[in-house]
Amino acid sequence: MVNSIELDLLIVGSGLAGLRAAIQAAKVSSKLKIGVISKLQVMRSHSVSAEGGTAAVLYPEDGDSLESHVYDTVKGSDFLGDQDVIERLVQEMPSEIYQLEHWGMPWSRREDGRIGQRPFGGYSFSRATYAQDKVGFYEMQTLYDTCQKFDNIEFYNEWFVTSVIHDGQSFCGITAIELSSGNFYTFKAKALIIATGGAGRVYSFSTYSLSSTPDGLDMAYRAGMALKDMEFVQFHPTGILPSGILITEAARGEGGYLINKDGERFMKKYAPNKLELASRDVVSRAMMTEINEGRGFKNETGVECLKLDLTHLGKEVIIGKLPAIREISLKFNGVDPVTEPIDVRPVCHYMMGGIHTNIDGATEIQGIWAAGEAACNSVHGANRLGANSTSECLVWGKITGEQAAKYILEGKSQPPFPMHLIATEEKRIYDGIFRGSGSVNPYEVRQELTDIMNSKAYVYRTENNLVEGLKQVRQLHQKTWKHVDDKAKEYNTNFSNVMELDSMFRVAEVILMGAIARKESRGAHARVDYPDRDDKNFLHHTLVYYDTKEPVLKTHPVTITKYQPVERKY
């Protein structure tokens, strides 16, 4: 007999989006039984690694305006962002910043005691609200701690969710494994919010936490929801070697330079106005061009890179405003940025795509919402601006939490629970994976898969590479890797790692197929063979649906309200 737990609202994922949603729902009604379920302990989610800032318009009196934030974001998105959604983000943000502040967020302050902001790539005003360079960490802490106020929020720490159950129209529940005991459970609930974050670990060189795998995306995808715009993967200009740990954009926001082998501040060739603070896709491409044309450095590991120079900022600025950067480069690289430039290289950093939702974060299935990086409500289009993602998590955390809570309170009748799906899922997990057999090492497979993604679908892409990549991924998937050596029930991470790998294959395939289909260069998707943006044929979103044979590609229109596409220059 399968263990079963019943709740009102289920939130999968305890990053910024998940926690914000939980608080909002709890505020709507203290009667709702809310469960936040996460494969990590709740306060360990990837969001703690976000460093640089959260964008919001706080100081119209100093010259900032909502309009400007909207336009910067639209332009950053290379006009693929849905403009109504972007407006929503920008309007909601200021109050979110104040709300966090009221809940205890240690925002860095100006001398007058008001909240501080710093410049960030792609913005025409200094509007990245910051708390040193640990913004995500402090936001997570503030939200996690605020959750402790509510007795109707229950945390399920280290529960691995495996599937979403619905009857074709409405949400019914999920299945999950409690890692500490290894027991399989079903959760029945009236509404679900998927906030499982980004999937950047499908690339081997990545800023993400090791746990940022696409399980959540895959769950939704397998359950019939579309994944949208997955071909847009953001490469951040400055990942350190060899680990890929991020050096935040704030390092350049505070005045850091990028230099090539000739000691040249090469960004002046590519973005004469904004230099290092052009949007990320532009800077990453510039860096790869420099490296490809032989003006890179060689890192000790043999990888080619460029250098980020902060030495001219002085010790005070570095220690006062970028302490974590100094700590990271000292610890993981052995370099003190006060005295030495840091080796950096573009690194997989964000997925613009995700589960297809509307402006309210609702998916195609009734009773299911998605928020945060896992969702794609098209606020970022083809390229996200730095500091806009934590914003997105907060705003749509709040919106979906509120919507889901209200939906539950409306008291729609619950569809009968499709028990047969539970049996199918159990079979997939236990017969398919847990008791599978083979001799291939899943960790080697994971390395191979992520290396393929790194080499075939990196900053610059070509038809050949992408097609080749897709072929390799599919071949690799055929291999009999589905087996788990560790046979213990308790805390079996070998098992969850294999589950994660399983999801990576399907999502990698979606990324590659989307990239092949998009024969243009837009935002983060740069095709060498189609170097220009093609608004005539490709000003639309890509949707990919799961099918047992081959994924099905569709398109979806872009919402344009005020700003017609123009050429994008920094």
Place this chain on the structure above:
Amino acid sequence: MAERLSNREGIKGMANPTRYGIERVAYWLQRLTGLGLLAYLIGHIFETSTIVHGKVAWDKMLEFTQTPQGHIILTLVIGMCVFHTANGIRVMLGHGGIGVGKPGQPEYPYKAASLNYKQRLCIWVSIGLAALAMMYGASVLFGD
């Protein structure tokens, strides 16, 4: 059984002062000397109670204490008392938040401000004072 599962260090954690620096040693010494002094206090009260039985009983007791062993114990008590007192004053002030450093933005590599040199110095001074007192005490006791 439950305790074993909880993986608590148990009494070893309290009793082993060799890790985590001098502050942990001071913690351990404070405990040990406190207990030692309590034992002595109890003994001392029984010791002095002999006086109610007159001079003979008292002198017999004195004889008993004025052996080399008795002197060693007394020397130890002096040391314990001095250390416990001196360190106790440090601990008390610390517990009141005095001399434990000021909050500020820590810099990597993080050094805890509460484990500052003043605290360390006080601990060493307490140990030093105790040693001096013991030497002096021993010289008086064995000097007779």
Place this chain on the structure above:
Amino acid sequence: MAVVTAPKPSEELISIDKTSDQLDTITLRIARSNPAAGHETTYSEFKVPVKKWTTVLETILYVKQNLDHAVAVRYSCRQASCGSCGMKINGKPSLACYTRVSELHSNVITVEPMNNFPIIRDLAVDFKQLISNHKKIKPFIIREDSEVTPESKEFIQTPKDVEKYLQFSYCIKCGLCNAACPTMATDTSFIGPQGLAQAYRYVADNRDKGKEDRLKIVDDSHGIWRCHFAGSCSHVCPKGVDPAMAIQLLRGYLLGFQK
């Protein structure tokens, strides 16, 4: 125009030990146990290749990926910000992702689960107590107007005000302090340095009005008084939180030294 300055050694540069280049294989000993399945602790030994930047977490993951898939270990961010990977490394509570092999100056590395937490399996320990003690001290801003209205602006707080609590909000809830504290070693009901430090973090925040509440909570027979300023918590804290300081400052309120 920036020119690459020749890297010059700085006096405070905490550089990677250059001699450790020769370090190429180490022996990693991992404590293995599974109490729920009745398996007592044993140690497995592995030979692991290392480079000068290799962290202990990477050596464990190397084992997990190549030598023994069954090692149970918790990790996520690999950059010392999530607090997952606390364990005993050569006897001292440390973050695995934050300890470079070359720092340990030893060819044998022993990793064991943190003390004072129940073991789930191998290196993964149970955090229920830490989580519930954290909740117990009301780790949130207590005041009536803590929910914003459309007109709300921020509560004013100068950089100086921020400095009074900022350091304590560095806490990543890794639990190393609780693993090191001598009181924790025997007292199953002690709130522990992590929780007590967080109580102070909120008390010291000038936006908060919950001081009395929290003082009441920590003034318990297994509360703040069970800290003897042993300092081991601050000794192992990887984030410079200095819980020992926070606790003494908090106690200052109870003793009337601080207002």
Place this chain on the structure above:
Amino acid sequence: MRESIIMKIHYGTALGAVVLVAVHILMRMTQNFGQSLQYQNVIANYHFLPYALMLESILILLSVHGFNGLRVILLELKQGSSYEKMVNYGSIASMAILIAYGSRTILMAGMGMS
């Protein structure tokens, strides 16, 4: 009793003891140490009321401080409500017994009953 009150007493007794114990020990130093312990001298001390009172306060302060210290250690060693109750009452009882026994000496020696 609130733990803070108990601990304030703990610190208070310690502080009080610092002063008084110092006097007590210095008294041994005013004369040659051996001499100070001569029966007559000791009895004389007990007959001197202020000194007897001081001894009595030292006795009370240190018993309270010492047994509370022991109580703290025992509370940290093991938990459980009946055990903790036992420790709490046990230490109060021990304090009382030690104080009573010591007071008997002071009283009897002071009144010249021996």
